[in-house]
Amino acid sequence: MEPEINDSNTSSYWSSVILASVIFGLISFALTIGAGYYTINSEPTNTTINPSTIVGAITCLFTAFGGMLAVWHYTREKVDSVVLGKGALIGLLTGIIIGLLSLFLSNVIWPLIDPSYTDKIIDATMRTMQARGMSQEQLQKMSDMMHSGSPWRSIGYAVNVVIFAFLNMITGMVGARMFSENKEQ
């Protein structure tokens, strides 16, 4: 019997990738900046249930599901089923674009709109750490590190994009298994 020709080999997935990337990139950016301003404007507290926690809970792994959305859109608009590898590729590309878009917006565009944002975040973080009982010596050390512009921050951003790519690759694979036509039986 001749093998079935899979449509997913020929149909372009870029529209799905870009759609999911833009949606999740913008939401991730908005949540990050929103949580940042909440931190800046709130008094340090030991209460664990507050709006910041809610934002954190929503943000936590939320952006990893861009790959799944892209695969869902692809299977809905273009093809009936997606093989695991194609799902991984769609998720990977989606994750890379989400990571880059989110980083670009929060680290390049937003500081142009509010130049004092980074300093305010650092001050708020120091206040929070002080409220949590960090010693003066540790606070001073932390402040020095923050203002010195640690090179590890750049490495962190690069690793962040890799992690975005990886997590979305995984959810893209899950999406390929979940949204493809059921081939059981």
Place this chain on the structure above:
Amino acid sequence: MPSITRVLHQRESGLDLIWAYLGILGVTTGVFIIALGPGLFGGTPASWYTSWQRVAFAPLCDQIPSHSFSINGVQMAVCSRCTGIYGALWFGTMIFPLIASKFLPSLAFRRRMLVASMVIIIIDVLGCLAGLWTDTNISRLITGLSLGFSIAWIVAGNLFVATKRSI
């Protein structure tokens, strides 16, 4: 008798699967090690905020100190729930393909497990926010483990075993 072309094609597909598996396993291992945070590499509490591990996970996790475990007195780069997810993803990727030949439920069952684990986490978070109960790092870890294992089960469960009851 199978043709030479078919045998070569099957061998090539097998090698592709092995590389895909090793790739996924390598990345899950790397992500889990990074998620353990700077304490694993001799960091101090003062250096936590400026560590690249924290920066790397900042957009993905709340990183609330009271919701996180510590290593050598230094907070991990992710909360306890995310620690469970990444840990289970790594461990599940390692073991599920190996035990799949002995035990592999249907894809529909694994999908239901994934949805159930997500629902449990949502209920847990909403219940806490509503003040119905207070979760702990252990309960967050357990719910994270269930989600991580469910994802690994779907993604890597039958990489090497294609049964009638699974794709």
